Amino acid sequence: MSNGGELRKHALVQRQWQEVLGLQVNLEETYYLAFYGAGALLALWISSAVVSSIDSIPLENRAELFSKIEDLKERIIGQSDGE
Secondary structure, eight states: OHHHHHHHHHHHHHHHHHHTTOOOHHHHHHHHHHHHHHHHHHHHHHHOOOOOOHHTOOOHHHHHHHHHHHHHHHHHHHHOOOO
C-alpha cells in the first residue's frame, strides 16, 4: 500500500473513532490539551524525582531533614498559634 493510501486509511480510522466517542476535534483546543498534558507529565516527573531523592536519604537523616524543614518553616512563618 502506498504512503497516501496509508494516510487515508489512518484518517478514516481516526474519523470512525471520533464518531464512536462523540468527539469534535478543534485544532486550537488540541494545542491546549497537548500543552496541558505535557505540563502534567512534567509535574509528575519532577514529583517522582523529588520523592526518589527523599527516599534515597537514610531514615535517621530523613527525620533530621524534616525537623530542619519544620524549624526553617517556623522561622519564616513564625510560631504557630497552638504553642
